[in-house]
Amino acid sequence: MWGTEWPRFEVIKQDTQHSPPQMVGSVHAADPEHALLVARHVFVRRPAAYALFVAPAEAFFHVSQEGLKDLAPRREGGPEEAYWVFAKRSHRRSMVYGDLVGRFLAQGPEDAIAQALLQAQGVAFWAVPERLVVGTEPTEEVVESWFAPAKDKRYRLQSYYGLITAKGVEDA
Amino acid sequence: MLDPYLKEALVARLTAWADDEVVLAQRLSEWVGHAPILEEDIAIANLAQDELGHAKVWLELRQELDGSDPDHLVFFRDPLEYQNAVLVELPKGDWAFTMVRQYLFDAYENLWLKEAAQSAYPPLAEAAGRILKEEKFHLRHSSLWLERLGQGTEESHRRAQEALDTLFPYVRQLFQLLPTDEALVEAGILPDLRALEAPYLEEVEARLERVGLRPPQGGYVPKSRQEHTEYLWSLLAEMQSVARWDPEAKAW
Amino acid sequence: MVKLRIGYPEDPDYGERLAEFEARIARGEKIEPGDWMPAEYRRQLIRMISQHAHSEWVGMLPEGAWIPRAPSLRRKLILLAKVQDEAGHGQYLYHAAETLGITREEMVAALLSGKAKYSNIFNYPTLTWADVGIIGWLVDGMAIKNQTMLAQCSYGPYSRAMVRICAEETFHHKQGKEAVLLYAKGSRKQRQMVQDALNRWWWPTLMMAGPHDTDSPHTPLLLRWGIKTKTNDQVRQEFLNEHVPELLEAGLRIPDPHLRYDEKTGNWIHGPIPWDEFWKVINGEGPMNRQRLLARRRAHEEGRWVREALEAYAQRQLAQAAD
Ligand SMILES: [Fe+2]
Ligand SMILES: [Fe+2]
Ligand SMILES: [Fe+2]
Numbered sequence: 001m002w003g004t005e006w007p008r009f010e011v012i013k014q015d016t017q018h019s020p021p022q023m024v025g026s027v028h029a030a031d032p033e034h035a036l037l038v039a040r041h042v043f044v045r046r047p048a049a050y051a052l053f054v055a056p057a058e059a060f061f062h063v064s065q066e067g068l069k070d071l072a073p074r075r076e077g078g079p080e081e082a083y084w085v086f087a088k089r090s091h092r093r094s095m096v097y098g099d100l101v102g103r104f105l106a107q108g109p110e111d112a113i114a115q116a117l118l119q120a121q122g123v124a125f126w127a128v129p130e131r132l133v134v135g136t137e138p139t140e141e142v143v144e145s146w147f148a149p150a151k152d153k154r155y156r157l158q159s160y161y162g163l164i165t166a167k168g169v170e171d172a
Numbered sequence: 173m174l175d176p177y178l179k180e181a182l183v184a185r186l187t188a189w190a191d192d193e194v195v196l197a198q199r200l201s202e203w204v205g206h207a208p209i210l211e212e213d214i215a216i217a218n219l220a221q222d223e224l225g226h227a228k229v230w231l232e233l234r235q236e237l238d239g240s241d242p243d244h245l246v247f248f249r250d251p252l253e254y255q256n257a258v259l260v261e262l263p264k265g266d267w268a269f270t271m272v273r274q275y276l277f278d279a280y281e282n283l284w285l286k287e288a289a290q291s292a293y294p295p296l297a298e299a300a301g302r303i304l305k306e307e308k309f310h311l312r313h314s315s316l317w318l319e320r321l322g323q324g325t326e327e328s329h330r331r332a333q334e335a336l337d338t339l340f341p342y343v344r345q346l347f348q349l350l351p352t353d354e355a356l357v358e359a360g361i362l363p364d365l366r367a368l369e370a371p372y373l374e375e376v377e378a379r380l381e382r383v384g385l386r387p388p389q390g391g392y393v394p395k396s397r398q399e400h401t402e403y404l405w406s407l408l409a410e411m412q413s414v415a416r417w418d419p420e421a422k423a424w
Numbered sequence: 425m426v427k428l429r430i431g432y433p434e435d436p437d438y439g440e441r442l443a444e445f446e447a448r449i450a451r452g453e454k455i456e457p458g459d460w461m462p463a464e465y466r467r468q469l470i471r472m473i474s475q476h477a478h479s480e481w482v483g484m485l486p487e488g489a490w491i492p493r494a495p496s497l498r499r500k501l502i503l504l505a506k507v508q509d510e511a512g513h514g515q516y517l518y519h520a521a522e523t524l525g526i527t528r529e530e531m532v533a534a535l536l537s538g539k540a541k542y543s544n545i546f547n548y549p550t551l552t553w554a555d556v557g558i559i560g561w562l563v564d565g566m567a568i569k570n571q572t573m574l575a576q577c578s579y580g581p582y583s584r585a586m587v588r589i590c591a592e593e594t595f596h597h598k599q600g601k602e603a604v605l606l607y608a609k610g611s612r613k614q615r616q617m618v619q620d621a622l623n624r625w626w627w628p629t630l631m632m633a634g635p636h637d638t639d640s641p642h643t644p645l646l647l648r649w650g651i652k653t654k655t656n657d658q659v660r661q662e663f664l665n666e667h668v669p670e671l672l673e674a675g676l677r678i679p680d681p682h683l684r685y686d687e688k689t690g691n692w693i694h695g696p697i698p699w700d701e702f703w704k705v706i707n708g709e710g711p712m713n714r715q716r717l718l719a720r721r722r723a724h725e726e727g728r729w730v731r732e733a734l735e736a737y738a739q740r741q742l743a744q745a746a747d
Contacts, residue, residue, distance in 0.1 A: 002735050004724070005529040006209065008522065025519050025585075027211050028528060030320070030734035031741060037313055041215040042515055045508070046592075062426045064458030091453035091580075095587050124456050145308040152302075153221065155498065156505045158591075161598035166674040169605045198492060201500075204507055205488035206719070208727025210481065210515050217508035220491075221501055228497050243496045267730045323740070324733025331729070414553045415495040420611040424495040424603075 008057040009035035010128075012086075012100070012135075013043055014050045023086055023098035023126065026057055032134040040136075040146050046156055049147040053135035055128045061109030065091075065123040073107075073114035080105045082130035083112035087122030098126050174293070178359055179237050181352035182293065184255070185362060186234040187245070188350060188397055191256035193227035194246055195404075196277060198411055199264045208267055215313065219274065222306050229299050236295065243424075247415035251405045255350075255397045259342040261404045268321050268331035269339070275314035276343050279376050281307045287363030296361065315379065322383030333385055341391025343376075344369065350397065426457040428525050430466055438462075449650045454580035457523040465649050468642065469579055470524050472651065474531045477517035479543035481535075482716050484510045486550040487559055495553060502599050503556060509592045516588060520581040536721050544702060545632050547710030554607055554614070554621035560600020562622075562629045562667060568593045569663045570633065578650030601670075608674040622671070623679045630694060631702045633660035664692040 006028040014021040027042055029035035035054040043052070063071055083106050086098035101120045106112035109127035116125065136142050154160045174182065200220035207213035231242035259277065264270055285307055288300035321332040347369035349357070356362035377387045415424065431441050441460055448455065455461055488507045494500035518528045534540035545563055550556065568590060575586040607618040634656040637643060646652040654662075669692075671678055682695025704710065 003527075003529045004532060004728075004731060005527070006731065006735065008528075025516055026522070027515075028209065029211060030731075031738040034316060034320070034734065034738075037316060038211040038215055040309070041218050042211055042512060045214075045218070045505070045512065062458055064426075064429075064456055066429065066459055067427075088456065088580075091448075091456075095584060096454075096580075097584070124458065141308075145305045149222070149306045149309070152225070153501075153505065155502050155599075156509075156592075156595060158594040158598050161595070161602055164598060164602050164605060166605050166608070166670070169609050169674075197500075201491045201504060204491055204504065205484040205511075206723040206726075208723070208730035210511055210518070213484075213511045214508055214515065217504050217511065221504045221508075224497065224501055224504070228501075231497075243498075246497060247495065267727070320734050320737045321730075324737045325729070327729050328733030328736075410492050414493045418611055418613040421495075421614055422611065423606060424499055 006030050009039070009054040010057050010060060011035075011039040011043055012053040012055075012133075013039075014052070015048050016050050019050075021051065021053060021100040027054070029054075032056075036134055036136065044147055044150050046153070047147075047150045049150075050143060051136050051138055052146075053133050055133045059128050059132045061113070061127045063110075063113060063125050068117075068125070071110055071113060073110040075107055075111055078107050080107055082106075083109060083127045084130055084133060085112050085116040086126040087116065087120050088124040089120070089122050091123050098124065101125075103130060174237070174361075177352075178355055178361065181350075181356050182296075182361060183234050183238050183240075184350050184352050185356060186230045186237075188255040190227040190230035190234070190242075190245075191254050192260050192277075193223045193230065195254070195256040195407065196260040196273075197221075197224035197227065198407055199260065199262075200270070200274075202264050203270065216270075219310065219313070222310065226303050226306075229303060233295055233299060243415070247412045251400065251408050252398075254400070254404060254408065256400075256404075257342065257345045257397065258394050258399060258401055259339060259345065261401060261407060262338070262342075263403055265335065266331055268328065269335040271314060271317040271321060272332055272335040273339050274310070275318045276339055276376065277346075278307060278310040278314045279379075280343065280346050280372060282311050283368050283372055283375075284363055284365060287368065291362065292360035318379070318385075319383045322380075322385045329384060336380065336385055337388045337391075340388050341393050343372075344393045345397075347372070348396065426523065426525075428466070429458065429460040430463050431460055432463050446649070449578045453578075454583060455578050456580045462649075464645070465579075465651070466524050468646060468649075468651060469582065470521055470526050472646075473517055473521040473524075473582055474526070474534070475541050475543075477514045477521060477531065478535045478540055479546065480510045480514035480517060482542045482546045482720060484514075485716055485719055486546055486548070486712070487556055489550060490553060490556050493553065494556075499603070506560065506596050506599065509596065513585075513589045513592070516585040517582075520579075520585045523581045532724070536717070536724055538708070538717055541706065543632060544705045544710065545628050546716060547705050547713045548624070548628050549712050551624070552617050552621060554604070554617040555625065557600050557603030557607060557618065558621040558625045560596050561604050562600070562625060563632065564593055564596040564600060565667055566629050566632045566659075566663045568597055569659045569666075573652065573654045573659060576650070576653045582651075604676075605674050608676055619676055622676055626679050627698055627701075630660060630663075630697055631699075633657070633663065635699070635702075660694075661691055664694060665690070668692040 008026045008028055010026050011024055012021045013024045024043055027035055027038045029038050032054055039052050039054055083104050085101045085104055087101045088096055088098050090096055101116045104112040104115045106115060112127040113125045136146060197220045200216055203216045207216050231245060234240055235242060285300045285304040289297055289304060291297040321328045347365045353362055357364045380387050431438050442462060484507050491503050494503050522528060571586050571590050575583055575590055577583040604618055607614040634640060637655045637657045640656055643655055680695045684693050686693050
């Protein structure tokens with residue numbers, strides 16, 4: 001039994017065609033297809049999004065800055081598979097997520113992260129097998145029906161209200 | 173420019189669509205804060221906003237035609253003047269009832285909006301095309317639920333089947349023409365809804381059967397959009413209560 | 425899954441680790457899941473974040489009751505989106521707490537059993553439509569002061585949730601202010617209604633910031649570890665200084681006969697806060713405590729068969745995939 005909350009899926013959101021997919025949070029859902037759908041409801045209430053991906057939270061291997069020095073990638077000539085590796089690049093600012101570094105053929109998540117480290121600095125890394133990642137299709141139709149409608153919901157944006165003052169109400 | 177008869181007919185048609193959306197949104201919004209899990213609470217609030225947004229689009233198209241105020245139409249019209257289908261006014265029921273109704277309505281909207289996007293009246297064609305995009309996502313969402321409730325547990329199957337038994341006869345009302353619709357169809361402004369009924373039933377029945385649900389035979393079908401149930405009065409009474417409470421208020 | 429590294433005072437290297445940890449916070453670095461942290465840091469964060477998440481979730485109820493009665497299409501859309509955002513905030517915050525190794529199920533169970541606390545403000549009833557405006561402007565206004573402070577929090581996931589939440593709350597604040605200012609200059613009944621709402625919500629709003637600093641035992645530690653960056657009284661003061669002049673300008677009366685402006689400090693000084701009531705409400709004796717909990721429990725119970733159905737469906741899919 002899963003109990004009352006269903007399993008957790010990490011949600012990865014790509015804002016535009018040319019921005020990196022980022023780990024923005026998670027949803028509780030029953031299966032990957034359901035997770036992807038509720039991820040759209042939860043994370044794309046406001047613009048903008050180009051693509052969404054989900055993968056089971058338990059499938060992520062994670063290593064923090066402190067753990068990096070103990071990272072022991074095994075390369076024993078075993079079978080390889082593709083991993084997606086994410087890195088949080090800095091500790092400084094508030095809004096830094098895990099950004100996708102890339103896709104690596106590796107013998108395990110440690111190996112994938114070790115490869116990613118050759119390309120990217122970071123203070124925390126995540127790796128997840130690509131076969132467990134489910135995402136939206138990068139077609140015009142999906143973008144139009146899943147993501148574009150948020151643009152019309154302008155009342156959700158603070159800019160819609162402008163400057164509000166008692167004087168302004170009197171003049172109106 | 174539309175000739176006066178067509179204009180009046182289109183006003184009536186837009187109002188019927190808007191009333192469907194307003195009343196459905198009202199039922200959906202009753203779930204907000206009370207859904208089975210947090211994520212679905214967020215989802216159902218989206219559905220309610222989307223459907224209400226569609227009502228606004230239809231009423232604004234009507235406003236362009238006859239200058240009527242959308243809020244006045246929604247908040248000051250009496251139950252006997254509402255033109256919504258019975259399907260959308262039935263009480264929200266359980267989650268199965270809500271999701272089965274949503275599926276049946278979303279499938280209908282996907283079908284006629286696709287046709288209406290070809291309307292000879294450009295503002296309608298444009299609006300239908302825009303709303304259709306959102307409705308495609310709705311249909312994904314409600315089909316997903318239909319499948320999971322139909323094939324989940326014995327209990328979910330029983331509840332979904334019961335909901336379907338109640339709701340299914342009412343979908344046929346959605347394909348009836350208003351007395352003035354014929355002229356719109358002839359002018360190419362409105363798709364012939366009667367012709368969409370068979371493809372709708374074919375598509376929906378096939379899907380229902382795939383997920384292990386049985387479309388019921390027979391049942392009562394309302395004969396016009398004048399017909400309602402006793403639930404509409406209290407739905408509107410609550411919805412209009414604040415707006416009508418202070419007739420002197422100029423703005424909300 | 426994240427492996428947590430938690431330090432206890434009895435660990436041999438605790439002192440050294442704690443010094444490093446505090447130095448990181450002093451440098452303005454974010455602590456992330458998997459980084460070493462004192463057990464007490466984790467405990468305080470779980471307490472605060474889960475309470476905060478519960479508040480957002482329960483907070484849907486008083487305003488949600490007015491969605492079906494909103495008096496215009498625009499107001500209905502706005503309120504739907506606003507209450508939906510509160511669910512979203514709860515969702516982000518539960519996620520932030522989950523990074524500390526507690527499950528959402530455990531947190532929800534604590535809420536439903538009545539063990540967990542949530543913000544007192546949601547134990548008051550919403551009596552008229554104007555309450556929606558006042559809640560948006562003042563209650564969310566106070567929440568924003570608190571949340572802007574928490575966006576600086578040393579714990580990465582909490583701080584990120586807060587940044588996102590603050591951006592959304594600004595919309596809540598503005599829509600509430602817009603409505604209140606309109607009603608304050610509106611018809612006779614609108615003016616009465618909005619003044620009545622202000623009368624009822626004023627003191628509970630001021631109490632939202634929490635007890636005075638002198639009665640707030642956790643504060644020094646929370647400040648030292650960068651969980652909070654301002655005290656309760658500082659947050660309350662910022663709220664007053666922003667909102668009092670605007671309420672007065674709108675022609676509303678603030679129900680505090682002792683309220684005064686202090687020229688020297690530039691602060692608005694409030695009269696004595698009815699703390700007796702605060703402690704009563706927090707301990708379950710508020711006007712709506714039982715109703716709020718019952719509503720959450722009912723939704724949970726009525727949703728049980730739904731959650732079970734999806735689980736059964738998913739298990740069957742998994743079993744089929746394994747074959
Ligand atoms: Fe829909
Ligand atoms: Fe919030
Ligand atoms: Fe808010």
